[in-house]
Amino acid sequence: MLKILIADDEILERKAVAKIIKGSKLDVTVIGEAPNGRIAIEMAEKFKPDIIFMDIKMPGTDGVQAVKAIKKFDPGIRFIMVSAFNTFEYAKEVMQQGVKEYILKPSSKRDLLDSLQRVAEEIISERKQQEEQQNLRKNLNRAVSIAQKEWVSSLLMNQVQDMTFDEWSQLLGVEITSGYMMLFTLKPTSETELTSFEKEKWYNWLKKTLKSIVVKHEIMVGAIMDTQVPVLFLCKISAEKNQFRTNAETIIENLYLLFKKENMKADMRIGIGLPYTYAHELTKSYHEAVLALEELLKTPNRKFLFSSKQGTAYEMPSDSEIMKVEKKLLDSVRQGDVNQVMLIFDSFVSKHGTLDAKTSFIKKSFDELFILISRMLHDLGINSERIPNLEDSGDIRTLLESGKTHLLAVVQHVQVWRNNHAKGMLQKAKDYIETHYAEAITLESAAEYVELSPFYFSKLFKDRFGLTFIDYLTEIRIKKAKAEMLDPGKSMKEICYSVGYRDPNYFSRVFKKLTGLSPSEFRKATVK
Incomplete structure (x- = not known):
């Protein structure tokens, strides 16, 4: 219902206008009457009417002065000017304030209601457009958020290969020459586990804060899994090491300053992968961020750690075929195809050099693989808590057998889920x-x-x-x-x-x- 204020120094005129409005079928209500321009200004600020019937000639502050003053603090209020003077100068002065409606005293009931209806319809139409735009913006933001989560999720599982940085540049409207991943996690400062509410609160804070402080990059925030959140940074900066580290450290420092103010009962840790100049290599950056975070969690006093290609801890396979095999393996696990999984697993192991490789290197490769599988199970809605953990005895033959046993348990779990739960959900x-x-x-x-x-x-x-x-x-x-x-x-x-x-x-x-x-x-x- 629209709110109406009537401003006129003649009490009989105010009462007559109010009576006509109250007797109409329009969805409006009279919220007050003002005997002069000064009081009209005060009432407009206090009651925030939608429409004001404003007499032009009033003692003290006249109608034109009142319109100017009101528009300064509330430009959305509409005015219907009322005057006994049919002169162009009066009409011209109020039109300069954006006022479209001008009726003469004594005005007929029909003229008054027609004028009111035109203004009311204009307000309702504008509000409807604003609401539609807000809904459209809300739905668009939601769609973009979903698309970003799904793209990052697909990227982590090496299922997106066809998007180049040039295409990202065209899509986002900014130049993109490189990209890298950060993996964030929240670690409780006490033995008490974080609640779902606390995790969700941190996740929403992280998304909002990153988007406010990261101005030189485009970011895509992935879905939260337990307490881990992958974030993709697409940037114009060179992938050259020093420039990349300087920019990343600036982002992290600003983030930690704001994190301290939140007083969360947890520490935030960040693993950072290396930058790459080809989009299809971003999966490597994620793998590096995973391993950097694992190493970081062994060091209680450090907040973040960059990946390094120097040393066993961050060494990545050079053969791109490994990633292709990994993708096939993930697809077969999702299908619950035991025979195919076992065949592809043997191929996956052979790509790492099997017995010629270091046990620690194989273990880390397995850890990466099972982290990806764990994320996939999470996205499918499969509870993986009953699946036994991968054991590391230090012997490479035992490790390989343990990896195969663990993978077999995962596939069998997926089979049961597909045959029962998934079938019902679909x-x-x-x-x-x-x-x-x-x-x-x-x-x-x-x-x-x-x-x-x-x-x-x-x-x-x-x-x-x-x-x-x-x-x-x-x-x-x-x-x-x-x-x-x-x-x-x-x-x-x-x-x-x-x-x-x-x-x-x-x-x-x-x-x-x-x-x-x-x-x-x-x-x-x-x-x-």
């Missing part, structure tokens, strides 16, 4: 689509409904039903549309809206693509 998702097909449902909303990440929900849905989410949704909508067409009393536009489409032309194109006939042609062929 059927639940299918039922959700069939119930809500007429609404603006998305892959993200369906994934959220079954508590899976959109990335894995999409993969599992395609594996299970042989169709992508959008293809299945389209199939359901067109099937329902065909059934609706049997009712000759329903127009094509009605049918279009009833099955979830908002654009009849787009509905027609989709229908023809799927059936080979336009909706009208299909109806003629089926309805006799």
